[in-house]
Amino acid sequence: QKEVEQNSGPLSVPEGAIASLNCTYSDRGSQSFFWYRQYSGKSPELIMFIYSNGDKEDGRFTAQLNKASQYVSLLIRDSQPSDSATYLCAVDTGGFKTIFGAGTRLFVKA
Amino acid sequence: DGGITQSPKYLFRKEGQNVTLSCEQNLNHDAMYWYRQDPGQGLRLIYYSQIVNDFQKGDIAEGYSVSREKKESFPLTVTSAQKNPTAFYLCASSPRGHNYEQYFGPGTRLTVT
Numbered sequence: 001q002k003e004v005e006q007n008s009g010p011l012s013v014p015e016g017a018i019a020s021l022n023c024t025y026s027d028r029g030s031q032s033f034f035w036y037r038q039y040s041g042k043s044p045e046l047i048m049f050i051y052s053n054g055d056k057e058d059g060r061f062t063a064q065l066n067k068a069s070q071y072v073s074l075l076i077r078d079s080q081p082s083d084s085a086t087y088l089c090a091v092d093t094g095g096f097k098t099i100f101g102a103g104t105r106l107f108v109k110a
Numbered sequence: 111d112g113g114i115t116q117s118p119k120y121l122f123r124k125e126g127q128n129v130t131l132s133c134e135q136n137l138n139h140d141a142m143y144w145y146r147q148d149p150g151q152g153l154r155l156i157y158y159s160q161i162v163n164d165f166q167k168g169d170i171a172e173g174y175s176v177s178r179e180k181k182e183s184f185p186l187t188v189t190s191a192q193k194n195p196t197a198f199y200l201c202a203s204s205p206r207g208h209n210y211e212q213y214f215g216p217g218t219r220l221t222v223t
Binding site for chain 2: 004008032034036042043044045046049088090097098100101102103
């Protein structure tokens with residue numbers, strides 16, 4: 001069964017620090033990778049997507065993909081209390097279905 | 111404004127009743143999805159549709175039904191056959207479905223007692 005694994009957390013970082021969120025996936029044929037942010041009681045919001053090995057930067061967010069290690073990560077620089085949320089990693093396996101991880105809870109301390 | 115709407119936000123039903131959750135999008139997206147989210151768990155796919163008048167079962171389709179008569183609309187019916195229907199239901203759409211990001215509606219929280 002295809003799986004996406006995330007540490008449930010909570011991951012606690014001080015304001016201004018770098019938060020590092022990690023995700024591993026089981027299907028080597030996976031082609032597209034997504035990070036969503038979900039505030040408590042709300043729906044997921046797309047933050048970034050990445051298709052190729054390496055880094056992709058968007059503002060304070062950097063997504064990193066290593067297909068050989070089946071590993072994708074999200075770095076949040078200059079973390080703010082408003083970044084406190086659950087971050088969902090999602091992987092498109094190429095079969096018109098996206099598999100979501102259970103999410104990592106991030107807490108940014110002011 | 112373009113987006114995805116779901117209604118109602120909160121829904122309460124008695125056990126044994128069927129209930130239909132609405133999902134509408136004006137993003138001109140081809141693909142639409144229904145997910146279920148339980149506390150502390152990831153999203154689980156119920157049904158998805160790539161084009162009008164066509165849809166496929168996801169991982170947990172038992173006890174649910176859908177229709178896709180219009181590109182903009184993808185309603186989900188939770189039937190009395192669904193054993194544990196209380197959950198947060200999320201509708202999403204994407205431009206094509208394959209390798210494309212999904213955008214979510216605000217969700218419907220269903221409580222069945």
